[in-house]
Amino acid sequence: MTPDPDRFLADLHALRRFGAAGVGKGVVRPAYCEADVAARAWLAERMAEAGLAVRYDPMGNLFGLAEGPSLLLGSHSDSQPEGGWLDGALGVVAALEVARASRAAGGPPVSVVSFQDEEGRFGVTTGSAVWSGQLSLAEADRLTDHAGVALAAARAPMAGLAGAFVDPGRFTGFIELHIEQGPTLDSAGEQIGVVSDIVGIRDMRITFDGQQNHAGTTPMHLRRDAFQGLAAFNALLEERFRNVVTPRTVWTIGHVALHPNATSIVPGRAVFSIQWRDGDADRLGRMEEILRATAVEVAKARGLQVSFGAMLGLEPVAMDARLRAALEAGAEQVAPKRWRVLPSGALHDATNVARLLPVAMLFVPSIDGISHAFGEDTAEADLVAGVRVLAAAVDRLGRA
């Protein structure tokens, strides 16, 4: 089975004309916008040409179905409001190319999918969440975007295309090729990453309440400064996480709001986010314990009140051993010594699909780790390496 690099790259570039930003290779193709619907129609034509049966489901997820049991390959073709040309699109076009190549070579049957709204105009990985049964269509319909548009209204223009939801029982597994969206492969000069697991996420809002006061007349030792509480919490956390985390663990304070947030006033309140990610659910739990205890301790020491918001959580998902082994063998064949196993720090449709099917993922490098921006890019040689590894893995799985 030999994918055609020129046909693959030509299709990838053709797809980026839908919603082209006019800035570098950037695209503006959020879920259900005109460009997204047109891009799906174009993909549907390519699927049909490849001998696949085209099926839209009520969410707008687009499937190109092989006959009988098949592997499912794909990703998403919607983009961020200011997105790159590869985030999602790469996985869909690579799936299409491998489906064509496998069919031509008499290889195993391959179906193709482009999930809808992976980028979360409405929710988070919304199309695959509905398909995998984690979110009902009725619940999804009530979600609204930043402009207040409901998903029900946004998907209405696609209603004429929609058939029934596709039965996941027809698929034997799911493999998603995606850009890394981080700097690891690019900075190491490697071509391929085989994903070990998609990390779990915890996200919590914490509030320190102290005493708002005059910044001139309140002596330091009498202050109950909520910002100083946040700073002390941050420093202690770094110290205490040290014995618990691995080099793969990340944590971020990305959102901070002080009240009243004025130069001459000791902050009376600090509301901030803390988000942490790791591939190990136990470690996520230990981090939560440390974090809660540290916040309580800092509050006590500084005369503050602490309150914790609801914790959002997504469990880590380990990749299927058999599919992953096929990708590792393909990587060693296509890019010997220039690949590694690594976790995915970002969420993907594969997280949802893992509830239904064995899943695996592979990455190609993101230049300078940039994504979710018009400047996102990957060397064409690396894109081709990605599709070759995917084809080799499918070939191997077909022969097993």
Add this chain to the structure above:
Amino acid sequence: MTPDPDRFLADLHALRRFGAAGVGKGVVRPAYCEADVAARAWLAERMAEAGLAVRYDPMGNLFGLAEGPSLLLGSHSDSQPEGGWLDGALGVVAALEVARASRAAGGPPVSVVSFQDEEGRFGVTTGSAVWSGQLSLAEADRLTDHAGVALAAARAPMAGLAGAFVDPGRFTGFIELHIEQGPTLDSAGEQIGVVSDIVGIRDMRITFDGQQNHAGTTPMHLRRDAFQGLAAFNALLEERFRNVVTPRTVWTIGHVALHPNATSIVPGRAVFSIQWRDGDADRLGRMEEILRATAVEVAKARGLQVSFGAMLGLEPVAMDARLRAALEAGAEQVAPKRWRVLPSGALHDATNVARLLPVAMLFVPSIDGISHAFGEDTAEADLVAGVRVLAAAVDRLGRA
């Protein structure tokens, strides 16, 4: 010379009817609003009854002038948008009472002033800044409030009242009684504070620029997190200030803005304020050196860019030794062992007036240190102690 506590307290309560908030004893009487103009008209009547010549200047500063050379006592009668009944008003009504008592007793001549816009609807201590020549009337006229109203337009309704600016040469000194606006006297159970100096202020905006990144895919060691830069700067500053500051020194990070300030994104930019106050100009300078060097060092260590905004600065003002000695003698007479010498951490009109005249200040306690809020209050016994110390000092200065 014996001030009348009942008359003094009755006038103080009468003044708080102008702009009464309906919440506790709070007042809403910002500069030039209807309640402020009405309160000044009422004060002008009281001045005239006390035998003083009433004079408004073009800014709306209200003087009650004694004949010949005189001491000037007073403060301001405008309030914060949500203010207390004593902040400013106490010093004006106490001045009026001492002027009456001194006249009745054949004591030294006392003039009274209520400065305009001390609370900074337009600038900072705007009325006394113009009177003392630090700000021209033309410059002041161009200042605007938060609603975009120019000072020129705000003062227009008072134009019919305005005479010439009062010649400061007619005054031999200025004494301002004010609430402390901090917790020192209240927590020590003391009645009187004699001010040693009004602290100087430095205020600067600092920006750390790092790299905005995905909070899932960017490993900790590759991050250039602007919030972590701020946190590190804050911690180092506390350590390095330790050998430089006194218990009177204060510094505050009161304003923080992260960009893009999102839970899932490593902050690419942090803009924040740092304000520091001390009675010693040299110490303020040493703190500035430490702070700039620390920010540069943190930026270098963390791959950030640092930039410094313009530094706003007000020099410390030492109180006049002779006037201060008279206040100290009065304090020991009225409240033996229940007074102390302390700096003023807040700005006052006295800071501006010090450019023209010898100045001194005294404080009475603020219950729980609260000010700039409807809940601001002081025990009536302490208010009366304040006016008695002021009278005793004036008496002593007249006899010297």
